[in-house]
Amino acid sequence: MMSEPRAVATGFITFESQPVWLFSFSPKQSARRKRTSRMFRSLTVLALAAVTACAQPPATQTFPTPTVHTPGTIKLTYVGNEGVLISDGTKAVLIDGLHRKYDDDYLNPPPDVLAAMEAGKPPFDQVRVVLVSHVHGDHFSAESVGLHLKNNPKAVLVSDAQKMGDIARLYADHALIRDQTAELTPAWKQSIAYEKDGIKVTLLGMKHGSDRFWWIKNLGHIIEIGGKKLFHFGDADNTMENFAAFNLAAEKIDIAFIPYWFLLNENGRKLVRETIAAKHNIAVHISPQNADADAANVKKLSPGVDAFTKMLEERSY
Numbered sequence: 001m002m003s004e005p006r007a008v009a010t011g012f013i014t015f016e017s018q019p020v021w022l023f024s025f026s027p028k029q030s031a032r033r034k035r036t037s038r039m040f041r042s043l044t045v046l047a048l049a050a051v052t053a054c055a056q057p058p059a060t061q062t063f064p065t066p067t068v069h070t071p072g073t074i075k076l077t078y079v080g081n082e083g084v085l086i087s088d089g090t091k092a093v094l095i096d097g098l099h100r101k102y103d104d105d106y107l108n109p110p111p112d113v114l115a116a117m118e119a120g121k122p123p124f125d126q127v128r129v130v131l132v133s134h135v136h137g138d139h140f141s142a143e144s145v146g147l148h149l150k151n152n153p154k155a156v157l158v159s160d161a162q163k164m165g166d167i168a169r170l171y172a173d174h175a176l177i178r179d180q181t182a183e184l185t186p187a188w189k190q191s192i193a194y195e196k197d198g199i200k201v202t203l204l205g206m207k208h209g210s211d212r213f214w215w216i217k218n219l220g221h222i223i224e225i226g227g228k229k230l231f232h233f234g235d236a237d238n239t240m241e242n243f244a245a246f247n248l249a250a251e252k253i254d255i256a257f258i259p260y261w262f263l264l265n266e267n268g269r270k271l272v273r274e275t276i277a278a279k280h281n282i283a284v285h286i287s288p289q290n291a292d293a294d295a296a297n298v299k300k301l302s303p304g305v306d307a308f309t310k311m312l313e314e315r316s317y
Ligand SMILES: [Zn+2]
Pocket: 136, 138, 139, 235, 285
């Protein structure tokens, strides 16, 4: 981890972990020269530290550090795996962000980001709607969702009976957050709409990929916020039947989040292109072990597709 530039007493500043010397000091200087030198030194250190601090963004973004939001746009902040904060500048949806470390194959939120999410600190204090695609540990932690709701009373979890059941079973303070839950359970191929604070969410009943997870309820979500329409479908099974009932092309989706394996074969790419037919596609669920190569491969196979690979990277639309 690199740290922000900082002034230190010994007369240099560090920038991107490299010491940058500002002056040299000879022990033979007269007392007066030493006084002048000390004063000059302090001023130089302060001035250069200030200039450096203003001119350079922090080498590593630490939380909480919300960035400027361009009015009239929505801003996406990637919080790992399939987790995204979707903000219109004053209010936000947090989907699949509230989970803990699963294993090293997944981009898990690091401790500072997880703590900010669970505590509802900026920018997560904007969250009004919390969504969860499914209860696997790379998308959901009952404890993390419970803590966020407890610490951000304006937020509501909108989800199906399986998520609510896990929270009741696994989050000790669930009685405190019961009023902040809206249980909606669409059957497979069915949808249910919900609206709060100008945010509209349509929950779609979809199947999770792989037969061994037949018992996992996977929700798709169409999210309308700040004049944009976004589609997030968790780890839905990559079959036409799982998507066809929702008539997604007619929805005219602006931004779709695509688990990157959909883009590795022609069936998946066709589904993304023709059945979802979003204006912009962002590949997600890319393992940090091979992120650059996987993202490059996906972009080569589907020109124009974007990819999230780095914690807290942002996009505006
Ligand atoms: Zn997953």
